[in-house]
Amino acid sequence: MSETQEILRQKRLLGRSHREVARSSSVSAGVVGSMLARAAKVGLTTWGEVEMLDDAELDEHLHGRTLEPTRPLPDCAWIHAERSKPGVPLQLLWNSPCTRGWTHQRSAPQVDWRHVGTHNQG
Numbered sequence: 212m213s214e215t216q217e218i219l220r221q222k223r224l225l226g227r228s229h230r231e232v233a234r235s236s237s238v239s240a241g242v243v244g245s246m247l248a249r250a251a252k253v254g255l256t257t258w259g260e261v262e263m264l265d266d267a268e269l270d271e272h273l274h275g276r277t278l279e280p281t282r283p284l285p286d287c288a289w290i291h292a293e294r295s296k297p298g299v300p301l302q303l304l305w306n307s308p309c310t311r312g313w314t315h316q317r318s319a320p321q322v323d324w325r326h327v328g329t330h331n332q333g
Contacts, residue, residue, distance in 0.1 A: 213266040214238075215273065218246050223258035249273045 212220070214236060221232045222243070233240040253272045255261050261269065293299055 213269065215246060215269055216261060216266070218243055219250055219255070219261045220258060222247060223256075223261065246273070 218232055218236055218238070221227045221235065222229075227235075229240040229243045232243045236243070250256070250261070250273060255264075255269075255272065264272065290304055293304055294301060
């Protein structure tokens with residue numbers, strides 16, 4: 212029996228509180244609450260409905276098929292090849308439009324790359 216099934220069994224069949232289920236499953240009460248909310252959202256309101264599903268089916272019902280990344284992954288081979296060139300800092304690659312569609316949640320500060328690596332001897 213998976214952890215998800217055990218949480219739902221304790222709540223639906225045994226009628227335990229969120230805290231009791233959380234303590235016995237070694238998860239937080241918030242995890243128990245979110246698991247129950249997901250189950251209710253997809254219509255799994257009784258233990259009998261949950262018991263009939265195997266682990267993979269239950270996970271598919273609760274979590275859907277959102278296993279594909281929502282944005283393209285960076286091309287690590289290209290980044291490594293560019294990074295190994297002299298004078299190419301990682302920050303430049305981070306801001307480069309050549310990262311092939313990779314977007315960042317925070318925008319990095321703009322840097323004047325003509326002065327990178329020069330030391331101000333003053």
